[in-house]
Amino acid sequence: MGCCSRDALCDRCLADSLAHLRGVAACRGEYWARCVADRVPRSRPWPRYEGKCATIARDKVRDLGRDARLREELARLCAAWAARWWAA
Structure with missing residues (x-):
């Protein structure tokens, strides 16, 4: 990196x-999914990556980089792992 x-x-x-x-x-x-599970029953599916879910995911990784593509990809990963934990 650095170029x-x-x-x-x-x-x-x-x-x-x-x-x-x-x-x-x-x-x-x-961690996000675990915190939500403390307040909401897991009988409902994790929301798709759009709207409020996407906004929250972006906020959770905003500090990890300044590049928009990087932040978006990290936000998608964050939401995907939240959904993965939620479904387990």
Whole structure:
């Protein structure tokens, strides 16, 4: 990493950043689902990645990078791991 600005990662730097941060996004997603499970019965399915769910996921990973593509991919991973935990 380091060949481009943090605001606009090249494809290689994006892939490197995702490799480093995907576990963080996954952990945050699982923790998110656990916190929701404390308040809401798990009989309902986890919401799809759209609307409020997408907004919350984006907020949960906003601090992990400045590149919009990176943040979006991390948000999708966060929501996917939340849904995975929820369904288990």
